[in-house]
Amino acid sequence: MPYTAPVSEFKFTLDHVVDLAQVAATDRFSEATADVCEAILTEAGRLCDDIMAPLNRAGDLTPARLENGVVRTSPGFAEGYKAIAEGGWVGISASPEHGGMGLPFALSVAVNDMMSGACLSLQLCPLLSQGQIEALEAHASDELKALYLPKLISGEWTGTMNLTEPQAGSDVGALSSKAADNGDGTYAITGQKIYISWGDHDVAGNVCHLVLARLPDGKPGTKGLSLFLVPKYIPDDAGNPGVANSLSVVSLEHKMGLHGSPTAVMQYDGATGWLVGDPHGGIAAMFTMMNNARLNVGAQGVGAAEGAYQHALAYALERKQGRTPTGHPTIVDHADVRRMLTAMKADIFAARAIELACAVAIDMETATGSADWSARAAFLTPIAKAFGTDVGIAVSREGVQVHGGMGVIEETGAAQFSRDVRVTAIYEGTNGIQAMDLVARKLMDGGEAAYRLLEEIETQAESARTTLPDLADAVWNTSESLRETTEWLVGQSDANQRFAGAVPYLRAFARVLGGHYHLKAALAEGGSGARSALARVYMGRLLPEYLGLLEEVRVGADDLYALSLEDLGA
Incomplete structure (x- = not known):
């Protein structure tokens, strides 16, 4: 399957959209210089392209199997995992005290995103070790840390x-x-x-x-x-x-x-x-592992979307079918195929920016102990997990559609992305549970964390009105509508009224955040160019979804229970 790790995309987003530089400016992460970050992304991208991506199809066609009580993994997976371990990729953000690199969590998330696009089945193995490392660092005895952490960080054990x-x-x-x-x-x-x-x-x-x-x-x-x-x-x-x-x-x-x-x-x-x-105290200890794992699962969704998009684009550039408006020989120039591909690319950028912004907030919380950064990280986590995996599912499904009839033929590999990514919306807490968490625990502060984010979005939109008025107005207007709906949710004393609109609220918030980050990207390139064009695709075709979503939030729960179980056919 064709796959090229989007290293330049990560560099741009980290530098110009989510401001990784503020993390490197702290004492805790001072070693994360621009050169170090670039080297990490480049080397990780090489691993994904050369070692992991060629294993993706083998894992699908030759599953892991249980033989006489022993699990045998897919062909090449042992060698692939060895390359991951020997490269030090398991311990990117782990403590140097036990052999880790001690680099920002944002870099670890970026690498996990790339690995997920290359081979999601194999990426799961080091991801689970990373979560266990976090839990042991925070809660284990010194004796357990001394024995287990070096071996987990090195990849010798999983x-x-x-x-x-x-x-x-x-x-x-x-x-x-x-x-x-x-x-x-x-x-x-x-x-x-x-x-x-x-x-x-x-x-x-x-x-x-x-x-x-x-x-x-x-x-x-x-x-x-x-x-x-x-x-x-x-x-x-x-x-x-x-x-x-x-x-x-x-x-x-x-x-x-x-x-x-x-x-x-x-x-x-x-x-x-x-x-x-x-x-x-098991739940507290386990949630140390699960909170960051939820963000990494969102990154799995984004990575899988990237893989599916690249696969679909490669097919569209080769498939000849019908006449196109410009005479281009392949289907990539049909308007509907362009619609699918541009929307896929725009949503991947939005979801990835949310993912990395959440990771930066976690790093800033770690480096500064700030309650504001802690609240932001907590608020963004369920959005990053749910929206990232929803985008993974939607983009991989659309990738099958780009292939047309060949999309349902397994030999093309298009369907594998859709099958592989589907579970990400379920494990580490279903996306419905993520949304319920957002409208319950994450709004227990009276909406303060949400309002701070919205204030930041509107401030940027205001400043961008002189250079990119069409994009800025779209973002500002959607943010105001989201603010009003947030105020309505905060005012609901009945939790079930909130829960009934939780999923559309989370998606609406993600849509507005996506617009915010697309606007930042357009501003970073000066208001003209490919990123501005992609931002206009997002603002014109994807962002308007927020209207229906916010309408649904305010419906409440009563209509859901107006139908009896007998009415539902039970």
């Missing part, structure tokens, strides 16, 4: 996250896995977990599971959960993989996509584990 059980999906508090104190500093973990991405494999020496379970005195619900580190092989006195732990892979799921990513049903039968964080 990490997973074990939350979901057959009866406990989004309702994590309903899980039934148990933990019993062994009296020697370890715990016996018993239970079954499902949907465990990269739960087992043959690409690294050990698999380290973070498992949520309940101690005997744990209260019902999420407040009674604790987090445990449960390795596949128990480390010996020298810190090397020793005896096998009492855990096993029951089966691998047969999924619609991500065939190269082994998704395991894991069984724990009194497996030895170590407590991470405080007893009954």
Whole structure:
């Protein structure tokens, strides 16, 4: 499949749209100079183009398989993972104390975006390790950190996250896995977990599971959960993989996509584990991992969209069919194909800018401890996750359409992007849950974080009215309408009234943010050129969606419950 990591796109967006320079200006990230950032992006792009992208199709056609209790990964995946690990890509933003690069999280997100476009199934493996590294850095004992972090950061070992059980999906508090104190500093973990991405494999020496379970005195619900580190092989006195732990892979799921990513049903039968964080503090520890993971899942969606777009564009430049307005020999010059391709490109830019702006806010929070940056990062995270994955799904679906009949022929590879990216809107918290979080927890400040963002958007639009009045007016007007709807939501005391309009509200906010970042890009190039032309596509064809979305937000929930279950056919 043709894929070229969009290195220049990341450089432009980081430099001119989301202002990574302010991160590099802090003491915490002073080593993230322009030269260092460029070198990181360039080398990561080379890895994606030369090593990972050629594995994408192999992972789809030859899925991971379970043989006699051993998981065998797709052809070339072990070598691909080795290249990722040896390049230091697992530990880009991890602490140098244990071997990480200590670079801004924004760079890590950018690299994960590129890797997702190249081979999403393989990218999941280092992504899960990165999340585990964050959780251990924040909550593990010094002994656990000293043993596990260097091996996770180097890629010698990999990490997973074990939350979901057959009866406990989004309702994590309903899980039934148990933990019993062994009296020697370890715990016996018993239970079954499902949907465990990269739960087992043959690409690294050990698999380290973070498992949520309940101690005997744990209260019902999420407040009674604790987090445990449960390795596949128990480390010996020298810190090397020793005896096998009492855990096993029951089966691998047969999924619609991500065939190269082994998704395991894991069984724990009194497996030895170590407590991470405080007893009954498992949710707080796990969310350290999940919050940044949600942003990275949004980046997965954007990366997959990039891959699907490049695949569709390559096809459109080759396929000859019918007469075009200018006589161009291929379908790329048909108006409807142009409509699809330009909209795909405009939405990818908008989603990527939101993703990177969120990452920069996280970095600024880390570097300064500012409550304002913390609130901004928290507010942008559900938007980046949901909108990024929605764009991934929409763009990959449109990529199939560009291919016409050949899009549903598996040999072209167009459908793989659509199948692979679909689950990103579900895992790490469904997009509906992201939206509910946005209109509930993220508006508990009375809308202050939202209003600060809107003020920034309107200030820029005001200043741009003299140079780009058409684009500036569009952004300012949509922002004002969004402000009014935000005020309406903040005034709703009934949470269900908010929840009924949560998804359209999140999408409307993303649409306005997309317009804001397109305007910044157009201004950065002087108001004329390809970025200004793309901004006009976004403002004229995609941004107007906000009107219907905001209308839907204010409908509330009553009409949804006017139909009885019998009326619904239940």
